Amino acid sequence: MSRKVLLIEDEPNITEAIRFLLTREGWQVQTHAEGSDAIEVICAAQPDLVILDVMLPGKSGMEILRELREQDRFLGLPVLMLTARGQSRDREMAEQAGVSRFMTKPFSNTEVLTAVRDLHAQASRS
Amino acid sequence: MSLSEDGTARRSAARPPLFLERQSYRRRRLMDAARLLPFFGAALLVIPLLWPDQSDGADAVPLSSAMFYIFACWGLLILIGLVFGFAARRLSKGEGRASEGE
């Protein structure tokens, strides 16, 4: 069974690192660096999990998440959100928007892997 | 140009009603009387000049009678003045100062 993750992140080096980590774990990693057409990409890719940066060119991660959760079929889609701003207000906003896990950069690799595993396990169970 | 002419002309021009209330009417006539009083007094005091005097011999009016007449006139003027004084006070109290111009 192929597990597919969609990584939406505009910082190429971070994308590179996460791709390396998840690929090694057996994930099929698809990346995207634009915010404006992120929803279409998600619809097209049908991922098992989405990793979403907050500060994206074109459209912020918060907006993408909000629009995503408006569609019933994405209600159960696990979304891991990453932000470099790290303000508590951002976390609250993300939780209201329906984030599954919220993480502040810089993160440790183990944290990301654990989060991805947990989210995927929860999604598979339900 | 006397005050009375001046005053009445102005007043009648300023006050439209043709007939006055009874009290105002009384007041006006009282003012008239007050104006006439000195002339009345002067007339009374000139009368003795018509009397026969010493030059007419025995017919002359005795001094005591003359005194009686003059002091009586005098007293009368005082009395009228007194009555008018009280009337004026009552009226001016009733009407305020507005009527005093008459």
Added chain:
Amino acid sequence: MATLNMLILVCLGYVVLLFGVAFAADRAAAAGKGKWLRSPLIYTLSLSIYCTAWTFYGAVGNAARSGLEFVTIYLGPTLVMVSWWWGLRKLVRIGRSQRVTSIADLISSRYGKSNTLAICVTTLAVLGGTPYIALQLQSITLSFSIFAEADPTGLYREGSSVFWVATGLAAFAILFGTRNLDANERHHGIVTAIALESVVKLVALLAVGIFVVWGIAGGLTPMLDRIDASDIGQWNVDTSRWTTLIFLSAAAFVCLPRMFQVMVVENDDESHLRTAAWAFPLYLLLMSLFVVPIAVVGLDLLPAGSNPDLFVLTVPLSQGNDGLAMLSFIGGFSSATSMVIVTAMALSTMVSNHVVMPIWLNTQEGSSPVSGDVRKIVLIARRLSIAAIMALGYFYYRLSGGGAALASIGLVAFAGLSQILPALVGALFWRGATRVGALAGLTVGFVLWIYTLLLPGMEGGIIPVSMIENGPFGLGWLRPQALFGIEGIDPMVHAVVWSLSLNTIAFCVGSLLSFPSPLERLQGAQFVNVFDHSASPHGWSGSVAQSEDLMIMTQRILGTGAAQEFFQAEAARQKGREGRLPEPTPGFLERLERELSGSVGAATAHAMIGQIVGGAAVSVEDLLAVADESAQMLEYSNQLETKSAELSRTARQLRDANAKLTQLSMQKDAFLSQVSHELRTPMTSIRAFSEIMRDTGGMSDEDQMRFSSIIHDEALRLTRLLDDLLDLSVLESGQVSLNMLDGTVQGVLDRAVATALTGGERALALRRTRSAERITLYTDLDRLGQVFINLISNAQKYCDADEPELTIATHDIGGQVVIDFIDNGSGIPPEAQAMVFEKFARVGSDKAGGAGLGLAICREIMQRLGGDISYLPEQGGAGFRVTLPLAFRQAAQ
């Protein structure tokens, strides 16, 4: 037998009592107590200074000589009093509303405040008053001498006693008459003292009368019989004298300065007239009730040839009734003293106000004395005037020898002062009366009075007998006592008829022929229509408005210049009135009201004009006070307005400052958030790859190399960010130290191009005009170079043309070096142009650059160097303009 010493003692005691009463009354009035001091009773009694020693003693003498003729002197005032409603009341109202200080003041004020008139009246009053004072002094001396004759032990010197009496009276008048300068000229002390004296003289005369009727004659009926049986027992009066004297005494009652003083000046309340109107005639009646009986009994009892003028004293003395004689003496003394004191006071007011003060003020011209000074001078002038008038009276008495000539002086004085009557009546009742008329009338009357009465009556032959008999220069028709050949008239009647009738004619003709000044007309309207002004409200229509008052009021509100301009314009608008005050037409009033309402508000302006024009129970002074107040309030409210404007300005500044602070705080938060983001992003990569390299065993060399170079790049990026932040913070705080050096634009550009293009992945073509770049600069060349590097590398990074090209154009424009950097890319979209110089502003998604602080740093640098950097829109690509003032360059040369 009463001794002379005892008499003097009683006299002194009485004087002390008067001083005490006057002093107490003054004290009470000053303390605001003593309401009874201002009662109608006191007013009535004070009026009785009309009854002088001349009437006290002389009435009996007169009766003994001419029967009932003496009552004429009392009947005239009685008629005046009963006509108070339209006569005296008006006089008192005017006197009070105009704050008149004397009859001279009233005449002068009515006829345009003419001082010539005032001096005329004053002269007349002094001329008539001085002999009158002498007459009083004589009566006191005569009464003393009666007692001296009866007391052989006493040492009596006539001359010295008169001197001391005169001195004492002067002292009393000075002490209580010139104590202070009351604005209303009221003297409660003196008025109360003379009221007391009035009671004393009435009681004295009544006591003597009762003694005579019931003590000597034995009752009323025997008395009447005795009267009829006497020499004067029949009705015998001269017709012409009877009417003339009634008229004359009536006129004098109003015109005498001392009567004017107590009746008008000292009047506290107009309504007192109502009581005085009957009470004063009653007083006169009582005073004259026993005159004939005393005269008749005196004629009977006393030896032929004894002076009938002193019967009041001699009758009780002859009967051995010393106490009564003493009382009678005190009565006469009271009559004389009260008259002298009030006359001296009234005359001194006139003399000092209309003669001394104008002269003094003229000599003081140039220097403007302060108010306190003037008050002191006025008081001194009054005191000196009183002393001078008393001295005049004294010397007149000494020179005339105190003979019988004085006895007739009372009526002569009456006739003299009556000359004021036409002008006075005209002042009150005829708006057309003018100053010229008044002057003409007064002069004619005055001259005729002197010529027909004063001079011929004087003994000692001032006018030769031949002149009286044949006329001057033999002109028969100019004979003083038979003018125009009309003979056989009583000299007094002759003088009064001629002087007063010619006076009146001159007054009327003079008034009709002359044209009054504006001030005269205004005063005339105010006098004649005093009741309209001060009592009942009318409309605007009454054209009795006071142009002068309006003018004064307007001046106080608008200021002198503006008011005069306005009034002149109005006068010009009314044809034929240029250079004078405008007529108060309704149109003018409306315009004035509008003008005033601009300053004090419409309602106030209307009310103020209404007060002056329509007249309400408010005096013009009050109005002017209101105007002053309004002006002050206006000023005050202007100040308030200024202050509140200041306050709101300050408040606005505070609000602005607060908004700025809030904005700064928000900017700071946003900045920190940005910095956090910019720091965390490279750190994330570094941490992730370093953990990968640490945790992953057996990694290929290729991977190892790639990951470590990423870590290296991100570390560099981090360093660059920190450098930029530090740089910016130093620039922003202003703590940067500039390293000023000489150099050329060309040199700086060469170095910048070399640095920027070194190691660049993309090619960038440069187009420069080297000839234009040879501009010498004196500035921080390294910092300027930093700006150039930034701009060039930006073009290198962001120019999206296929063959990127950067044009660097240097100009010298009006004292500024302008260097434009324009590339051939698509440029910065308009909505982002405003933001490019903000911190962390990045256009598009390009991450190749730094943290977005470059242009912010450029702007800071250029501002430190005294120049600027701006975005040049619509240049075909991204265009930046760097400007640098040449002042920096010139300073170096």
